[in-house]
Amino acid sequence: MTTAPDLSFETLRDAVVKHYRQRTPKSAAAHQAAAAVMPGGDTRSTTYFDPYPLSIVHGFGCRMTDIDGWSYLDFLGNYTSLIHGHAHPDIVRVVTEQLARGTAFGSPIDAQMQLAAALCGRVPSLETVRFCNSGTEATLNALRLAKAYTGRAKVLKMEGGYHGSHDAAEISVSPPAHLMGPAHAPCAVAGSPGLFTGITDDVIVAPFNDLEATAALIDIHGSAIAAVIIEPVMGSAGVIPAAPAFLAFLREATARCGALLIFDEVVTLRLAYGGAQSIYGISPDLTAMGKIIGGGFPIGAFGGRRDVMALLNPSAQVLRQSGTYNGNAVSMVAGLQALQLLTAREIERINQLGDRFRSQLTTVLAESGVDGYAGGIGSLVQLHLHAPATVRNYRDTLNAPKALQEVLHLALLNEGFFGAVRGEYAISTPMTAVDIDEAVTRFRRALPQIGAQLQWR
Ligand SMILES: Cc1ncc(COP(=O)(O)O)c(C=O)c1O
Known part of the structure; x- marks a missing residue:
């Protein structure tokens, strides 16, 4: 003033x-x-x-x-996704070559394996991965997988955390002050009309970087929680890094209560060769990715522990994850090139x-x-x-x-x-x-x- x-x-x-x-x-x-x-x-x-x-x-x-x-x-780079800017000549070249060979085949292609291997090679917690078409689909599938794996219904997310636009992700992203509730136990606030009515019962909202309050919430709800999902650096809320002790606590607390820890690295993967998790030295059970890994084309991916991801094995017939353009050739080759450039x-x-x-x-x-x-x-x-x-x-x-x-x-x-x-x-x-x-x-x-x-x- x-x-x-x-x-x-x-x-x-x-x-x-x-x-x-x-x-x-x-x-x-x-x-x-x-x-x-x-x-x-x-x-x-x-x-x-x-x-x-x-x-x-x-x-x-x-x-x-x-x-x-x-x-x-x-x-802005299309909201952080264009890490190599617009029309990078190497990406234009591989995409142009691929366009002439076809874009999607209704069948697995080698480029999917190559991009999956590149991701697993960079991020040690990724044992296997699956592709989808957006970060929204990545977090949706990771949460669904966690629920299927644990047999539990609830997920815990951070107030202000953004994980895309599916129903659970729309809870308490930017809640208005008069609906937020107490700081130590924020209310689950639906971010838009039209969400499934039960969704606010199934999403527990915790205060980011507040270890004590989050520990209390996990003490109360732990046995019902399938997953804790968190951005290691909360993006749309204001690029707010998690305190190392907070993430370390979540790693320990989820393991203790039998929930999975999901890192949403849709944005933060760019921060280090092995993603933000390598900066913090924490290995989540699952990781959601998107944006930069598509080289400017639509993409999402999620992956992590082999035993958890195994539920998606089609021959196990446990969990389906489909999508007409999952792993389409253009996103795969562009993504692979983008990662190769991102030393x-x-x-x-x-x-x-x-x-x-x-x-x-x-x-x-x-x-x-x-x-x-x-x-x-x-x-x-x-x-x-x-x-x-x-x-x-x-x-x-x-x-x-x-x-x-x-x-x-x-x-x-x-x-x-x-x-x-x-x-x-x-x-x-x-x-x-x-x-x-x-x-x-x-x-x-x-x-x-x-x-x-x-x-x-
Ligand atoms: C952290 C985070 N997770 C998920 C998403 C959703 O990704 P998409 O817009 O590709 O659905 C975003 C998008 O900005 C994001 O920032």
Whole structure:
């Protein structure tokens, strides 16, 4: 809190929106045309923002261009999935070659084995894996498998944890404050209408990074819990790393109560050659994956303990997991190429670029007098505004000035920087220090007016 801003929030917002509209008339027209045939003109709730999203026509490396011809530094990479940016020549080559040979065959193909072997080779806890088409399917199947294996009905997830859009995953992702319940025993809050009514009974919600409270919940419900599912670094809640002791406790507590521990590494696999689990030195029973392992094409995968995964063996006739495009040839070859390009050295390099971005961004915020800093881990960067010095869980993020974040996002687009509205950014391998510095310059240009508002709030 310092001085009052020299322009009201509404004046600032109107000016930024006006500039956005002036720059992007073709995106506005595209949105209008799309709205005639798709509700809200979009086919993915996350990608929509007011007054309308950009219509992107092409991308290369870490840059993409909208229909009005404006170029953007892409610091989102399709929500962290494009770790090699757009149209990486090696991925384009293997996909093009595969297209000419066919895309899906209703039969196993060698490329599935190769990608499965590549994943098992990187992540020691993966003894066998199965493919599906999204991270949502990966966590859905992992949870179903855990329930089948243990014969138990309930799962425990973290408040603020995001695991996709199936019913159990929609519980307590971003619950409103008045429904959250007590911090030590959060309520299971349905994130949308239309979920199966019993779902909130079967999902127990625990406070991330609160060992004592989670231990108490496991003491009460342990014998009914099939699985604990957790992102080692909670992503959409604000790129919040789990405390090592918290994950170590979950490993021990699940083993003790006979539940499986599932790591959702759909996003965090990018953080180390063996995924976040290798950073923490913890071996979960099952791991869900997606995003980067498809090289830019639809994919999901889950895997882990051989004895648990064996329930999926078709000859055992216990658990079915089907999907017309599971293991399709295009996702397989693209994913394999993407993993081959993602060496330990490249991961280290982009993690360091993440550090560079975090530190420079924090400096820019301080220069603008803004109460905020850039957090996150490795190649995942998160802007924290009006947050505690260490963000430990979902509730720590509730003071974020959402309306101002939206205006900042639009102002950044006006400066040619593309990130998530919620202030999440991802580094990709086409980037160098020059791109990071350019991004920081764009922040520096976008921030001054908004900075005044952020100081004042
Ligand atoms: C941690 C996590 N799990 C699961 C998912 C769902 O993946 P998908 O969007 O491919 O269904 C996401 C998507 O953002 C995610 O971040």
